[in-house]
Amino acid sequence: MANEFDDSPTGGFRYLIVRPENGGIADLVRGLVRGGEATAVKFVESSDEDLLGAVAVDHRWVILVSVIARKIIAVFGKPMEWTGCLVEFLLNLFSQNGSLLGLLYNLLHGKVVIPQRGSETFISTIGHLDGRIDLYKRDDLVKEVGDSASGEQALMDLCIIAAKLAYENANVIRNIVVHHWKMHFVDFYNGWNDFQKLCSTQVFILCDKPKDANLILISFRGTEPFDADDWSSDFDYSWYEIPKLGKVHMGFLEALGLGDRANAATFQANLQVNAGPASTGRKKLLPGMLERTAYYAVRNKLKSLLMEHKKAKFIVTGHSLGGALAILFPTVLLLHEEKEVMQRLLGVYTFGQPRVGNQQLGKFMEAHLDHPIPKYFRVVYSNDLVPRLPYDDNTFLYKHFGLCLYYDSWYIGQKVDEEPNRNYFGTRYLIPEYLNAVWELMRSLTMGYMQGPEYKEGWLSIFLRVIGLALPGVSAHSPTNYVDSVRLGKEYISGMSF
Secondary structure, X not given: OHHHHOOOOOOOOEEEEEOHHHOOHHHHHHHHHHOOHHHHHHOEEEOOHHHHHXXXXXXXXXXXXXXXXXXXXXXXXXXXXXXXXXXXXXXXXXXXXXXXXXXXXXXXXXXXXXXXXXXXXXXXXXXXXXXXXXXXXXHHHHOOOOXXXXXXXXXXXXHHHHHHHOOOOHHHHHHHHHHHXXXXXEEEEEXXXXXXXXXXXXXXXXXXXXXXXXXXXXXEOOOOOOOHHHHHHHOOOOEEEEOOOEEEEHHHHHHOOOOEOOEOHHHHHHOOOOOOXXXXXXXXXXXXXXXXXXXXXXXXXXXXXXXXXXXXXXXXXXXXXXXXXXXXXXXXXXXXXXXXXXXXXXXXXXXXXXXXXXXXXXXXXXXXXXXXXXXXXXXXXXXXXHHHOOOOOOOOOOEOOOEEEXXXXXXXXXXXXXXXXXXXXXXXXXXXXXXXXXXXXXXXXXXXXXXXXXXXXXXXXXXXXXXXXXXXXXXXXXXXXXXXXXXXXXXXHOOOOO
């Protein structure tokens, strides 16, 4: 297939890019009213003219919905950013002064504590949404993985808490890893995204101990609540096809620092099937990328750590967008033929992860991660919207792969190939989604009484449940649901074969 397109600008690599900036409101209205193919084509760029035509004819509605969603997100981008800064400041102002009453008391006595962004006491919105930082059954982490169900549960719990912790700044992460978990903090990275021209990909690394470590954990930050670029990536249907590997979500590749859609040739430079001497070419084409991007920085540190800790294995995790990056990281390691590194992979655990590629990519990864035992576990909670994105159809070809651990709103877990209502907008699921949102709000008010104080939801989490009455899929995406699923669903995962 690749040879058919050797005359393309990408030298045999195929791509499809949805570009909202290529048209305005008038074009969208025209496309929605008339359903014209020309309107859809206006918003799409492809390496293959035949593919461009097929998309415009058969899937113009998906393109238009994607463009509308991303344009709306772009309009609210700056207000979202400003709102996020204000909300985080106020949350920290209240918490560091002991609630609203404490703040008023400190104001009267001239002792107000002003939050310092970036300090070890400045907590993210996600951290205020769910303040749990301690590990569940930490002692079981020392057991060999697979030795018991409790050990497996402890590992899953470490992953979801680490995925949640990735939303914090470096100082908060270091403090919790070192002083609460009694582990070794390795480093925190702000990865460069050349398309966004920002350091917008965050990831941290830890070891279970500084000497002779048994476990290395890599955790990617996910979709931040007030980050328009993150949400736009979830609604982006652009892909890049790698020969022999499959189609991969372009926005997620950019987040790892593996290319820039403004110059599609940059993807080819970073995504050669046989890495070998091509690594030199990558350095020449993209100077500084090894040090500035998430993929290269983490890969180099991981290889160094594996050499230092001879018995250590590594695990990769992330929530939301972080989950997508978590599974793509070993995907690219395989592509670059990092065989010695991949032999030390213990597992990949993702939570609320969007789709990252097509069925061909899934088969490639399952061949490497399912044998002799499964190493990739994709956890999905109930009606979470994000795992149902991007859209799964015959042209955009986004498909999930690997073992799905699905939890319903009663925290009953089961192994499935695909979560129910795979594209979320199915009409027969509409009423159950809203009824379930009502149940989740009611449940949030009683969790502390029913399950214990560590499960009590604060006012911010309950407020998100209220928003969920209108947007059920958004509130279901909260990390709180995933922490509770892992901890309260233990009696149901104990019979699963990991």
